[in-house]
Amino acid sequence: MPPVIVVDIADVKAATEPARLVSIGLGSCVGVALFDSKKKVGSLAHIMLPFSRGSEPVDNRAKYADTAIPLAIEKMEKLGANRSRLIAKIAGGAKMFSFIPKDDYIGRKNVHAVREVLRREDIRIVAEDTGGSVGRTVEFDTSSGTMLVKTARLGVRKL
Amino acid sequence: MARQLILNELEMDMLREVGSIGASHATNSLAEMTGTKVSIEVPALEIRPVEQLISREGGEELVAGVYVELEGDVNGVIVLMLDIASALQLVEQITGMPPAGEELTEMEVSVLQEVGNIMASHFSNALADFLGMKIMPMPPALAVDMAAALLDFIMLEQACKTGDAILFKTRFIFQPRQISGNIFLMPDPESLDRIVTMLREKVGLGA
Numbered sequence: 001m002p003p004v005i006v007v008d009i010a011d012v013k014a015a016t017e018p019a020r021l022v023s024i025g026l027g028s029c030v031g032v033a034l035f036d037s038k039k040k041v042g043s044l045a046h047i048m049l050p051f052s053r054g055s056e057p058v059d060n061r062a063k064y065a066d067t068a069i070p071l072a073i074e075k076m077e078k079l080g081a082n083r084s085r086l087i088a089k090i091a092g093g094a095k096m097f098s099f100i101p102k103d104d105y106i107g108r109k110n111v112h113a114v115r116e117v118l119r120r121e122d123i124r125i126v127a128e129d130t131g132g133s134v135g136r137t138v139e140f141d142t143s144s145g146t147m148l149v150k151t152a153r154l155g156v157r158k159l
Numbered sequence: 160m161a162r163q164l165i166l167n168e169l170e171m172d173m174l175r176e177v178g179s180i181g182a183s184h185a186t187n188s189l190a191e192m193t194g195t196k197v198s199i200e201v202p203a204l205e206i207r208p209v210e211q212l213i214s215r216e217g218g219e220e221l222v223a224g225v226y227v228e229l230e231g232d233v234n235g236v237i238v239l240m241l242d243i244a245s246a247l248q249l250v251e252q253i254t255g256m257p258p259a260g261e262e263l264t265e266m267e268v269s270v271l272q273e274v275g276n277i278m279a280s281h282f283s284n285a286l287a288d289f290l291g292m293k294i295m296p297m298p299p300a301l302a303v304d305m306a307a308a309l310l311d312f313i314m315l316e317q318a319c320k321t322g323d324a325i326l327f328k329t330r331f332i333f334q335p336r337q338i339s340g341n342i343f344l345m346p347d348p349e350s351l352d353r354i355v356t357m358l359r360e361k362v363g364l365g366a
Binding site for chain 2: 009010026027048049063075078095097099134136
């Protein structure tokens with residue numbers, strides 16, 4: 001089995017193959033995996049909040065969608081990836097307590113921000129498992145580009 | 160509104176005392192409900208970047224969380240959190256009925272929600288009385304999922320403005336079966352400011 005690299009909350013890691021990039025227990029957070037299938041370079045960002053908006057200087061670029069995604073691209077380019085080849089798979093952004101009457105929850109804002117930033121970077125989302133009321137552990141394989149989304153009670157989904 | 164929350168030792172001590180008053184009222188209500196003894200550990204108060212608290216407090220283990228939002232002079236949330244086995248044991252203790260399986264039944268869900276509701280009401284009433292503030296608990300919501308996922312939701316909703324989370328955490332142990340759980344109080348930063356101001360007035364330090 002390829003070695004596991006844990007990507008903690010508000011962190012971004014990039015790796016060449018073989019590796020499994022893992023983020024545990026995404027609730028409102030969103031896991032964004034980027035992949036260059038030709039170079040077999042992948043990255044996983046464990047994004048916590050939507051926009052860094054003026055909270056300059058940004059304490060940690062890996063925390064926000066608008067700064068974490070560019071950071072992930074930079075890290076991948078250092079490993080030989082080509083930005084024009086990148087595709088994205090995303091998971092997370094839940095509202096864990098389904099009965100709370102709240103539509104503007106952080107999970108939804110995070111997913112919207114991630115989509116917007118990926119569009120701005122011209123990276124296509126090829127697979128997505130977001131929203132709902134379920135916690136997700138994601139595991140991204142840098143050889144195959146497969147993202148496994150594991151849940152406590154709804155089984156495993158392969159993206 | 161984003162500013163650093165910096166409190167001195169005296170303010171931290173006073174806040175811990177307030178948390179302790181709330182937590183003991185909450186756990187006493189649990190003791191009354193079940194006719195047994197509940198002991199609490201000394202409450203911890205932490206103010207730190209939200210990502211540090213989430214990654215330390217939560218893993219992949221399955222937990223039941225009852226979430227009660229607070230409104231009024233204090234905005235925030237009170238959360239009762241138990242690992243799933245403890246949650247089932249607690250329900251059994253209250254209803255006298257053994258768990259039906261690993262998944263919570265509708266009845267078990269409503270018992271846990273009611274436990275969370277009663278604990279949160281006692282917690283917030285004790286705070287409101289002590290501080291002379293108006294605090295209203297909203298209806299409870301329950302979720303069973305990975306601890307990290309529940310905590311990331313709960314903490315980010317409270318801390319998204321400043322990035323710092325304020326966590327009062329009290330661990331309780333419920334006799335005779337040693338069922339343990341945690342009760343969290345997380346006020347938002349503006350509410351913490353109001354609480355500190357009230358406390359300073361109370362001890363004659365002025366605003």
